Amino acid sequence: MKKYLFTPGPVPVPEDILLEMARPIIHHRTVEFENIFAEVREGLKYIFQTKEEVFVLASSGTGAMEGAVTNTLSRGDPALVVNGGKFGERWVKICQAYGIEVHEIKVEWGEAVDPSEIKGALSKNPSIRAVLIQASETSTGVMHPTKEIAEITKERDDVILIVDGISAVGVFPQPLDAWGIDVLIGGSQKAFMLPPGLAFAALSKKAWKFNERSNLPKFYFDFKRYLKDAKSNTTPWTPAITLVIGLASVLRNFKNEGLEKMFQRHARLAQATREAIKAIGLELYAKHSPSTALTAAISPGDINAGKIISGLRDRFGMTLAGGQDQAKGKIFRISHMGFIDRADIIAVISALECILRDLGYKFDFGAGSRRASDILGVE
Ligand SMILES: Cc1ncc(COP(=O)(O)O)c(C=O)c1O
Incomplete structure (x- = not known):
């Protein structure tokens, strides 16, 4: 059976x-590797839409989250954390582990944060040093309004905006320089579209002042x-050489495709998936701003x-993600990020309809595939 991976990472x-x-593996303290790394550095700046350096860490995304906190904040610093899902919760836990004074904005799962709440919290507590958010909260399939939040934080010299863009960078715009994001990670x-094992982080000039x-x-x-x-095209420790080599190739492909086209590709797949889900009669978990990276239904x-x-896995070899914690058993998540194309989405929607029908759900069988094909079947 052919296997399909529709999880929002990997x-x-x-x-x-x-x-x-x-x-064959090469050594990293060589001109050969340095040339590859030089290309990677340029490619990452293009994707992160920044002139700043983008670091390549040998870790999963959480390593970059931890680094974002430890490189900018100090013990006892108050920080405002938007917690609207599992990854917002992770910001809380990382901050607590390092003795940061956490001020939480709890957002109901499926909702996006209202920027005016952030503005209010910063005015009420002027000692807050950082705002931490997810650009795309992968556990709920919601995008938080980074741009609007950055408009608030960039007015303040003493507050930085730390954005977990792990399921956002390369999917939809999060331009670090243009929006005034201070830390952006991927x-x-x-x-x-690589195996897990690399995380990326970039810091604004303001964030470097915090670093001091x-x-x-x-x-x-x-x-x-x-x-x-990075200035000499290397990393302090042994890099994940194989993944960096893969990254150089991926970035070359991205450059050929162009950032705008990448965003359009993801947006179209997201639109088709959402509309197909609705045509089947299902509700999106996201009440606002459904993510371009994945659809939670x-x-x-x-x-x-x-x-x-389990039906999709056993009958069609398709792996989807479920919900976590309060959403467990209630939702399923289809990713349309990375190496997922139009035919993949049409296939997963059709397979989903077969499983739903067998589970006794009454709907207009084929309505979802028709909708997905209407949107994706043309040039
Ligand atoms: C938005 C978001 N933040 C953080 C993480 C954590 O990354 P990792 O599991 O790679 O450590 C993930 C991974 O799924 C994610 O989607």
């Missing part, structure tokens, strides 16, 4: 990239060391979402 890896990474297993006074412990993820070594009636997921 995502499928294109064959040409896999083959590139299958080549991960290899999302839009970058930051007293939190840091060593492996000390961004200053990465900055120094609510399982109909009393059908446990786990049954839909």
Whole structure:
């Protein structure tokens, strides 16, 4: 049975990239690697839409989240954390682990934060040093309004905006320089269509000022060391060489496609998936701003979402993600980020309809595939 991966990370890896990474390993303290790394540095700046350096860390996304905190904040600093899902919750836990005074804006799962709440919280508590958000909260399939929040934080010299863009960078615009984001992070297993194992982080000039006074412990993820070594096209520690080689190829492909086209590609797949889900009669979990990276759908009636997921896996070889915590059993999530194309979406929607019909759900069979094909079947 052919396998399909529709999880919001990891995502499928294109064959040409896999083959590139299958080549014999090279040493990293060589001109050969430095040339590859120079290309990677340029390519990442293009995707992060910044002139600043983008660091390549040998870790999953959480490593970059931790580094974002330890490189900018100090013990006891108050920070405002938007918590509207599992990854917002992770910001809370990381901050707490480092003795940051966490002020939480709890957002109901499926909702996006209202920027006026952030403005209000900053006015009420002028000692807050940072706002931490997810550009796309992967656990709920919602996008928080980064641009509007950045408009608030960029007015203040003493507050930085730290954005977890792990399921956003390369999917929809998060221009670090143009919007005034201060820390932006990404991960290899999302839009970058690579295996897990690399995380990326970029800091604004304002964030570097915060770095000067930051007293939190840091060593492996000390961004200053990465900055120094990046200038000579290397990393402080042994890089994940194979993944960096894959990344160079991916970035070359991205440059050929163009950033705007990448955003359009994702937007169209997202639109088709959402509309197909609605045509089947299902509700989106996102009440506002559904993410361009993935679609979270609510399982109909009393059908446990786990049954839909196991049905798709067993009959069609398709792996989807379920919900976590309060959304467990209630939702299923289809990713349309990275190496997912039009035919993949048409296939998953059709397969979904077959499983739903067998589970006894009554709907206009074929309505979802028709909608998806209407949107995606033309040039
Ligand atoms: C928005 C977001 N933040 C953080 C993470 C954590 O990344 P990782 O699991 O790669 O450590 C993920 C991964 O799924 C994510 O989607």
